[in-house]
Amino acid sequence: MRQMAIVGSGPAGFYAAEAALKVFADGVRIDVIDRLPTPYGLIRAGVAPDHQSIKAVSRRYEAVARDPRVEFLGNLEVGRDIPIDALLANYDDVILAVGASVDRRLDIPGDDLEGVIGSGAFVGWYNGHPDFAGLSPRLDTATVCVIGNGNVAIDCARILAKTRDELAASDISGEALEALARSAVRDIHLLGRRGPYQASFTLKEIGELGELERATPVVKPNDLPPAEGDQALETGQRRVVEVLRRFAATGPDSAKPVRIHLDFFHRPIRILGTSRAEGLELALTRVDGNGRATDTGETRIIPCGLVIAAIGYRTAPIPGVPFDAERGRFANVDGRIAEGLWCVGWAMRGPSGTIGTNRPDGQAVVERIRAEGRAPAGKPGGRGLEALAAARGLAVARFRHWEAIDAAEVAAARPGAPREKIADLARLRSFID
Template sequence: MRHIAIIGSGPSGFYAAEAALKAFGPEVRIDILDRLPTPYGLIRAGVAPDHQSIKAVSRRYEAVAKDPRVTFIGSVEVGRDIPLSEVRSVYDDVVLAVGAPEDRKLGISGEELPGVFGSGAFVGWYNGHPDFAKLSPPLDTPTIVVIGNGNVAIDCARVLAKTAAELASSDIAAHALSALANSALTDVHILGRRGPYQASFTLKEIGELGELERATPIVQPSDLPDAEGDAALETGQRRVVEVLRRFAAAGPDPAKPVKIHFDFFHRPVRILGTNRVEGIEVARTQVDAAGNPTDTGEQRILSCGLVIAAVGYRSSPLEGAPFDTRGGRFANDAGRIDDGLWCVGWAKRGPSGTIGTNRPDGFAVIDRIKTEGLPASGKAGRAGLLAMLKQRGIKPTTFADWEAIDRAEVAAARPGAPREKIVEMAKLRALCSA
């Protein structure tokens, strides 16, 4: 029997488990560990609450979790509750699927001021992640700056700009819905160092900004390259630029009180303020033929009371696993860290790709385990792990516990919403039988 521990219950962890079930058949036992009692990782706490169709993939993960060869072991943090070395001692293979939970820093002065948040923290706040439920971002400001030109930046801007009615059918956390409904917002600025040709928005994300009830997207025509250059773009990027051109041609809608400004070719220089954010100094940039930005010498100051940095993420180092500090991920060779130690998803390649990208990634690593991994050696697996946790007085939670949480959240949902998330760890644990 081969015993595999997968640390992390997000998409990459579940796709790896699915692959292992297919690769090893009846001769495998898989334990999926997570520090929270709730599985699904970014599907629950990262995907925008108004994108319910994407969250539906959790039904596929549920089928994996209910396979008799799989056990979900929640409320266990490897590295805190139990060392990685001890987990490795009782499993043939350990797969790190811990994602990239840390926000990358901007690296500019003033980013430690109150009112500056990484997008991971801000998204966690409105998605009801227990770590960020008490974040309390200052929404008493009319102007908010979002730094970044990817889908996460768009998500943050869209959630900020939507009305309470538009968010009512989502699973946004109640505390966030209430705070956003009472915000003083009039302007959101989305800052990017490069231009429309280099932006990493997807068509769906950018298109949604043109359909908001109270907000209108604004693109400066002067920021758009000559249209004849569009033909050289890949299809997806060309369509994104087409939408941006439509926004520029339409201009602001005077009937909509909130403006979403695309500030292309702007680099954050420093964040200003004394006791909280009061503004941000930005430098105007230009890009060369390779898309690399350089400053033009022009600078300006944007007054604002909240800054959200959507500039990427990093994995958290884990004792016993070599770490690539520069890349913000585990040092690995195509998923292999060491004999019996592997990584998948963002922990392997850094924060890139979509949720679906994790499936072939997970299958590829499991294929390496099957073809290149050490043979099963009679290790104790789950029984050994549970014995060590019991010695430490740690009571893990189960998938049945998650199902109890799920039922409680669904039962408490406001009209039209799929669930009302429970955001306090004590309340989550109270619903568990452990």
């Protein structure tokens, strides 16, 4: 029997498990390991709470978790609780599917001031992730700057701009909902160093900014290139630019008190303030013929009390696993790190692609494992891991414990919401019997 450990229970992990069940059929037993007592990773704590249709993919992962060949083992952190060598000693194959959970820093003066946070932290806070339950972002400011031109940046801006009623049917944390309802934020600047042609958000996300109850998008007509250039764009990007042109032509809705400024051609160079963020200094840019942003020599200062950096993520290193610090991911060749040690998803390729991109990734890595032709070595698998956990006094969360957490969250939901997430790690662990 092939013993396989998959570290990480988000999309990359479950798609890899699904692929292994098909490729190795009845000849495999899979343990899906997570450092939290709750499964589903990015789906639970990364996808925007007002995008419930995307979160529905967790039902597919649940079907995998309920397969008799699969066991969920939560509340175990590989690298801290369980060394990577111990996993390799107990399993024929170890697949790291831990994603990229570390915010990339701005690396500009002032990025360590209070009021400067990464988008991963902000998203984790409003999604009820235990790591960020005590974040308390500074929402007592009239102006927020969100640095980045991707979907995560738009998610942050949209959540900041929505009313309590607009968020009522979401699974946003109750703490975040109350804090946002008291927010003083009235101007949100989405800042990108390049232009509309290079923006990486998608049609759905940019379109939603025009459908908000109290917020209106602001696009400067002069930021848009001549319309004849649109025909050279790929279809998706062309449709995004069409929406931006519509926003620019219509102008902001003066009846709405919150404005979302899509400020292209801005590069952050310094955060102003002494003990906390008070403003953001930016270099104005232009895009050269190769699509690169170059400074014009002009600068601009936006007074603000909160800066959210949505500029990407890095995988958290695991002791004993080769790491590519420049790319912020595990050092690998097509998912292979070393004999018996693999990675998939963002831990393999960096933070790019959609949730669905992880499915072919997982399939490809499992096929490479099969192609290597290594026969099962009679390793103990989960029995060995559980014995090690018991010897170290570690409480292991199983899928039944998650089901109890799930039931408690659903029961505690406010009217119209799917659940009220438990963000306190100690309380989550209290469900482990």
